[in-house]
Amino acid sequence: MKVYIQWTYKTKKKKSFTFTSDLVSLEEAVHFAEDVESTKRATDLVFTDEKGATWSMKELKKLITKIEEEPHEIIVYFDGGFDRQTRIAGIGCSIYYKKDGETYRIRKNAQLEGLDNNNEAEYAALELAVQELVVLNVRNQRVTLKGDSQVVLQQLSGEWACYEESFQRYINRIERYAKKQHLDFEYEVLSRKENREAHQLATQALEGTTIESHSPLQE
Incomplete structure (x- = not known):
C-alpha cells in the first residue's frame, strides 16, 4: 500500500504553501512526515491512498500496526x-x-x-x-x-x-x-x-x- 502526503508549510513571513508528495510506502510516509513536523512549520498533514481514502498521522500509524498483523x-x-x-x-x-x-x-x-x-x-x-x-x-x-x-x-x-x-x-x-x-x-x-x-x-x-x-x- 502506498500513499500521497499533503501538507501546508508556513514560512517565517507567515506565507503558506501546500505540497503533495509522490506515492510512497506507509513507512516512508511516516518518517517523512515526522521529519517535516519537526520543523514546526508544517501543518495540516494528510495521507491519501490511490482510491482517495485519507488518514491523519495518528490514524496512519494505527493502520500500519494493523497491517503488520495481517498478510x-x-x-x-x-x-x-x-x-x-x-x-x-x-x-x-x-x-x-x-x-x-x-x-x-x-x-x-x-x-x-x-x-x-x-x-x-x-x-x-x-x-x-x-x-x-x-x-x-x-x-x-x-x-x-x-x-x-x-x-x-x-x-x-x-x-x-x-x-x-x-x-x-x-x-x-x-x-x-x-x-x-x-x-x-x-x-x-x-x-x-x-x-x-x-x-x-x-x-x-x-x-x-x-x-x-x-x-x-x-x-
Whole structure:
C-alpha cells in the first residue's frame, strides 16, 4: 500500500504553501512526515491512498500496526505446463508475504486433466494462487503477480484482448476473487529462469509429485 502526503508549510513571513508528495510506502510516509513536523512549520498533514481514502498521522500509524498483523507485501509466482501427448497439466504457485515481522512462503501444485493447452494451464495456476490468497484471507492489499506467461498477465491486466471463451472464464473468476477480497493486482512478466520456482512446482505436478507447504522463511 502506498500513499500521497499533503501538507501546508508556513514560512517565517507567515506565507503558506501546500505540497503533495509522490506515492510512497506507509513507512516512508511516516518518517517523512515526522521529519517535516519537526520543523514546526508544517501543518495540516494528510495521507491519501490511490482510491482517495485519507488518514491523519495518528490514524496512519494505527493502520500500519494493523497491517503488520495481517498478510502484506504479497508476491505471487505462478506457472503451468501441459503435456500434449497425455493431455495432463501441471500447475504450481509460490506465494511470499510478511506478517508480524516475519516472511512466509506458501508452495503448492496440482495435476489437472481436461485442459486444452499450455495457456489454459497458466491460467489454472494463477487461479490456484488466488484461491490460496482467499484461504489466507488476504484483504485490502496490493498483490504483485509474477509469471512467464505474457498472454495471461497482459490479458488479465486488460492490455491485450481476450477472445478465447475458456480464458475469459478464468479472468472472470479471478476478478471476482479480487473484488470480494478488495485486492489490487500489479503484473510483472518474468523470464523462465526468473520464474524457476513456480516452474519446478508445475513440473513436479506433471511428474506426479504433490507439493503443499506453508512456513516462515529462515533468515
